[in-house]
């Protein structure tokens with residue numbers, strides 16, 4: 720199956736406005752305490768870089784890399800840890816930043832993994848949420864946009880590693 724980009728689902732300006740709102744909400748909830756922001760690679764690298772530049776407080780950033788989709792549009796169900804944290808998150812306020820939550824399997828795996836380091840708290844922020852596709856229960860603290868059950872790309876999010884460079888969120892079509 721091959722896919723190409725189709726329609727704009729969420730525009731660049733809509734994303735920019737929402738990212739700013741999320742940053743304000745997060746900063747006010749964390750009450751100016753120090754935060755370790757963990758960006759989940761690769762997909763969240765664009766969102767995380769825009770989000771931190773809207774935040775003014777005491778923020779450290781670290782990266783963790785997992786993969787479960789390969790070149791498919793459905794999760795393989797197996798989440799592979801490709802790169803672990805560098806930071807020590809014990810007793811820290813942790814904000815996990817994701818591009819999209821679909822089946823929920825990636826974040827379910829990551830939450831359990833991060834909990835073993837005994838952080839003070841773990842909050843989850845995702846730009847996009849596709850609740851209709853959830854396979855596991857997952858509490859999500861910050862959601863940019865709830866989207867329908869459609870495969871999307873852009874703003875860091877890929878199909879077979881392509882289209883991460885689109886500045887907006889787009890649907891795809893088979894051809």
Ligand SMILES: O=P(O)(O)OC[C@H]1O[C@H](OP(=O)(O)OP(=O)(O)O)[C@H](O)[C@@H]1O
Nearest residue numbers: 760761762786787788821822823824825
């Ligand atoms: O809720 P789920 O069904 O687990 O799907 C969400 C995850 O899938 C994608 O990552 P992917 O594994 O494709 O790797 P990538 O971030 O490197 O693109 C996306 O970036 C999320 O991390």
Ligand code: HPA
Nearest residue numbers: 821869870871872876877
């Ligand atoms: O809709 C999606 N697009 C790209 N990657 C994804 N990973 C989970 N859901 C998606």
Ligand SMILES: [Mg+2]
Nearest residue numbers: 759760761762
């Ligand atoms: Mg990802």
